[in-house]
Every structure is written in structure tokens, then in C-alpha cells.
Amino acid sequence: MPTITLIEHCGTSHTIEAETGKTLMQNALDNMVPGIDADCGGACACGTCHCFVEGDWEPASGTADAMEEAMLGMRPDRTEQSRLSCQIEVNDALDGMVVRLPEYQM
Amino acid sequence: MNQAEKLPDPNTTPLAQFDLSDPRLYEQDAWRPYFARLRAEDPVHYQSDSPFGPFWSVTRFEDIMAVEANHEVFSSEPTIVIGDLTEDLPIEMFIAMDPPKHDLQRRAVQPVVAPQNLAQMESLIRSRVAEILDHLPVDETFNWVDRVSINLTTQMLATLFDFPFEERHKLTYWSDLAAGSPEMAGGNVDQEERMTGMMDCLETFTRIWHERKTREGGFDLISLLQRDPNTADLVERPMEYLGNLVLLIVGGNDTTRNSASGGVLALNQNPAEYAKLRANHSLIPGMVSEIIRWQTPLMHMRRTATRDVEFKGKQIRKGDKIVMWYLSGNRDENTIDNADEFIIDRSNPRHHSSFGFGVHRCMGNRLAEMQLRILWEEIMQRFSFVELVGEPERVQSNFVRGFATMPVKLHPL
């Protein structure tokens, strides 16, 4: 099980043993990490599972497709590191990944 | 269905004779069995004739999300209600635009309703809500729609725009005009009155824009638009300025207003839920989402096919209208457990279709939730029971699901 650290906007950090094959969003919810709403349930259709992938994890976590890009485009706080956590499937290569959560979801 | 006749029997009438655009289905609150049958028997349904022409109805939650996700095939242009645009006023609203233009315009105004800005407005909103509630008559019947829902949302709009407070009723008036044209949604607003009103709206807000230019540091929507480089010259593009204003006014008016009324009805029809709320005020945020689901203040959005496409086994042709019935998605048992029931402590209350999905997903959803949360927090500080004492009257529209009157009596704590 890969270990993933999620850091809330206020600085509180949560290190979870993530389940592979599930999305990062689902893993965060299963571990009661606050800061992700996931209103659409993982359909890439609401943008409320926004997160920032730290450092060099982009190759392993994949890149946003056109739909995800479109949804991310609506986030006022979007950065280069922005991803929708429901579109990141956890795999062993993500062991050690650090993800920051935004101040708010909308 | 001939709209002059009695509504047909939902269980025995052939589906081909259903008219989902008939505003009486909603005015009489008779829509449930019609949509239940469609979800079960023909979830992507073609209606070959209606006063608004032929259209498809998409009635399942998952299918609604799939349509919204595919904005290249299912376009928001030229309009997002069942009827077509009839007027000469080319108001530009990003709700009826596709990317990339939609994205540019929305991006410019979206930060205005981001939660940090909302937090700045919370105490002012709370004091205005308190003021309204403190002036209500106790132990006497009055109309909740007028005295609370409309009053509250009108004040809220005035607060958001920092609009002259004494003239705030104009905002509601313009909103009703903009949302109520009969060609578009089966409402009953006169076309000429609508044009005159919209021009008055533009003139008023143009004046406000210029007056406000000289002021600094405001947190109202106009000041925020002026400070953002993308919209700093919005006033130079009158139809876009008007479009954004109308969108923010309508978006934040009927919807929140009818949720404020719908909550009272839902709690009265479900006394056990009201009891849960009285025992535990921390249920309010989840209850607000449930009220918004249960009410579904905007019953649908429409898309138009940009090319021939097969969708869920149906052959949709270029130019066809596709109506996504959020009202029905919110009752879809495949997605929502006990979907017909009002349950204020659902485990996943935000998973509903009332705000839509995809790039057009409601921009003001956090604002709406905040207003309703504050309303219920303040109600629960004052009254043990907002008692419904008669039948509410619903508005005539196939787009806005709302109430004209709702007689209530207040019981103080």
C-alpha cells in the first residue's frame, strides 16, 4: 500500500495508507481527510475534489485530460500543480506522494 | 397534452402523449409519476411535439452528468431553456455560451463568489437576516414567500451589489422579468415590459458603475468586477455587462428564494425531520443541501446537439434540443437512496443534481448554501416551529420551481 500525505490548507497533515486501484479522492474520503467535497462522486463533473500535487509526482500521477482541464479552468485558485483528485488513480509508484488541499472547494 | 385540458393519467397514457414542457405539471406538483415512468421505461425520451417544438428529455442522474460532460456535442448555445429566444435584445450570458468564450467570461466573475469573499459578507448577511426575522408577526398568519423568502433574497442581492437599499425591489422586479418570458419557459411576462425593464436595469447599473469607480476597497460585486483586469472595462460592453448582471440577479434570486420557502414546506411535511433539526442544529449545513436537492429550484437546463450523435441507444440529430431534467435526476433511485424522501442527515447530501455539472455547474452554489445556512441558523435561534397553515401556491413555469404564496404561523421558542 503506497503511503500518501495530504496537507490541509491550515497546515494539518494526514498520512494515509492508500488503496491502489481506487482514486485519490476516494482514498481521502475513506480516511476522513477533510477538505475534499467530491459533490459529483468522482465523475470529473463538479471540481470540488481539487488538490495540488507537490513536486515531481506528475509523471506517476498522470496528466489532466481535456475534461479535467476544462473543470480546473473554473477554479480561481488553480495553479500548475492543480489536479482533480478523483482523476488520479492510486498506484504503487505514488508511494511517498505529497498533495496539498486548497483553502476552499467550489 | 393539450395545455387547456386536464392533465393525462400518468400511468395509462402512452409516453408519446406526455408533454413535459406543460407548466401545469409543476404548478400542480403533479410531475413525479410522469418522470418515474420515463426513468423506468424510456430514460432518454423524444417528444415530437410541444408548444416549444420537439425535444429530448434526459431523466436519469448519470445520463444528465454524461450530457453535461460533453459540451462539444451538447452545446449551451443559443439558449438553455426549452423555448427559443424571441427578443431583439442580444444579452450575452455565459450560461448560454460554450468554451472558450464561456470560460473567459466566467473566470472573470467567479472569484467574486469564492468562499473568502463570501466570508467577508457573512456578518452583514447575518445581521440582515436577523433583522427580517425579528420583525415578523408572531401567532398570526402571514405569507412566508413575501415576508421572508423574497425579502431575504432581495436584501441579499442589494447587499451583494451594494445596490441603493431603498430601491432594492427593482432587483426582484428585473429578475422576474428576465426569468419569466412565456416563449422561453411558459411564464407570463409581457415582452415589451421585459425589454423596457432590461434597459432600465442596464442604465441603472451603468450609473452605479461610474459612481463607484471613484470609491475604493468595496467588496460588492461591482467593485470586484472593476478591480479584476479582465472585467475592468466591462461597462464598455453593455450587452455583456447586462448579461452578467442578469445572470447574477436571476441566478441568486428565484433559486435561493424558492429554497427558502421549500425548506419550510419540506420540514412541515416531514415532522420527524423537523424534530431532528430541533434536537441538533449542527445538521443545518447538510439539511441545506437536502433542501436544495428536494426543491430543485431550476428544473432543467437545455442543450442543443452540434452534430448527429448516438446517446444511450438513441439517435440524436444535429440541432435537436436536449432537456436535462434535474428535477428527475434528483429522484433517481439508482443514484440517491430513498430519493423521494426528505432526509436532513443523509451521509452524502451534496450529491444531487440541482446545481448541474460540468463547466456550467452553478457558480453561486457556495453563496446560496451560505445564505440558506444563515437563514436556518437564525430561525432556529428564534422559533420552535414555522408552521404551515394552508396550501402553498406554486408558480407557473417549466423552468423555475417555486412558490407564489405560503401561509405560515410562527411559534416562538
Ligand code: HEM
Ligand atoms: C439554490 C440556489 C441555486 C440553484 C439551485 C442554482 C442552480 C443553477 C443551475 C442548475 C445552473 C446551471 C448548471 C449547468 O448548466 O450545469 C446554474 C448556473 C449558474 N448559477 Fe446558479 N443556482 C443557485 C444559486 C445561485 C446564486 C446565488 C448565484 C449568484 C451568484 C448563481 C449564479 C449562477 C451562474 C452565474 C450560473 C452560470 C454558470 C455557467 O454557465 O458557467 N446561482 N445555477
Ligand code: FES
Ligand atoms: S469528485 Fe467531482 S470532479 Fe472530482
